[in-house]
Amino acid sequence: MIHHNKPFHRVRRTAIGNRGRWYALLLVAGWVFFTATPDRAHGQWLRGLRNAFGDNTPANAIPAAFNAPPNQQQFLTWVLQHTAKVKQIDARIQVAMTGTPKLRGSIQIERPKRMRLKAGVLGMNEMGVDVGSNDELFWIWTRVALPGQSPTLMYASHQGFRQSTSKIRQAVPLEPEWLIEALGLVDFSAYQSHSRPTAQPGGRMQMISSRPGALGKQYRVTVFDARRGIIEQQSLYDHRGHLIAFTNSTDYVYYPRHNISLPKKIELHLFQNGQEITMLVTTDNYKINSLYGDPNLMWQMPDPGDVQRVNLAPDVAPSGYTAPAPTPVQTAPPFRNEFRNVIYPGR
DSSP, X not given: OXXXXXXXXXXXXXXXXXXXXXXXXXXXXOOOOOOOOOOGGGOHHHHHHHHHHOOOOOBSOOOOSOSSOOOHHHHHHHXXXXXXXXXXXXXXXXXXXXXXXXXXXXXXXXXXXXXXXXXXXXXXXGGEEEEEEOSSEEEEEXXXXXXXXXXXXXXXXXXXXXXXXXXXXXXXXXXXXXXHHTTTOOOOTTOSEEOOOEEETTTEEEEEEEEEOSSSEEEEEEEEETTTOOEEEEEEEOTTSOXXXXXXXXXXXXXXXXXXXXXXXXXXXXXXXXXXXXXXXXXXXXXXXXXXXXXXXXTSOOOOSSOEEEESOTTBOTTSOBOOOOOOSSOOOOXXXXXXXXXXXXX
16 A cells, blocks of 8 residues: 555544544654754854853764665664664644644654653644653543544543554544654554564555554554655554554654754654544654653643543553453454555655
8 A cells, every 4th residue: 555645634533533533743752942042143152052052053964874785683783773763842833724724733752651741723722732651651631622522631541542442442543652753753662573674665664563453463564765764754553554643754854963863854653543633743843851840740640620531441440450452353464565555655
């Protein structure tokens, strides 16, 4: 299956569809970014401040990661080392999606699981969303009423979300962790097996990974630049081989001080109930490994008063005991052409 770039289109609104649209907005995830390089007229004292607190000014050229097409171990090792260089991110974010107003806000990340995204219309958080994640759980708080839906706080533990087979869980295809991975900061440790990277058009390579899910194996297709190593597309399939979501990460910028490249644009496509939800996130610049704030507030789930609360994993006991899951409806499918032919759309 080839994922082509498509113009944004209007998605039919349903109760689950609205929830999915807001989830996609927050899921955004991902990206971000702060002020650009100060103007020369600001003088040497500003440049001195930048040197003192860490220069996050990006460079144009992205260095090569491999002299020849990498094998599986070489690529996984490079991704592990690349991801480990980023501990924290603090940035500004803009999100555009057809059918909803443009949101502006901020995102903070502390790997591996801590994240906080607040965005709203005209940059006012009270008119938007609050999405977060800590070591135990994540939440999605839509702070404004949608047609047919009041403000809602959805939440689940990471473990419960992975194990749940409830219908409400299936309505939210991804947890906010994917927002971090859309930046190219991927943790492959949860996956049990990986295919040999295979050549794709345009100097790219593709690797297929699998891991257990509540209903069977999940499959992840990663497309990366064979020379620079940067991850350009990630696709997730369920146990039946149905496409759940994919991201396109483009306009990578290299940060020499941290020896890392991050994307300025991220496209997120979510598929649920026969609908496709598309979101575009644009960025300016990242502040890397310089996050400030009270961790007790930054990573704590909010406790709004009169707001509907939805547990996304009601069939998984919060104590750690997992309710018996139904027998998987189908065993994992063999890799078919639709997996092997997933390629990044041409520029």
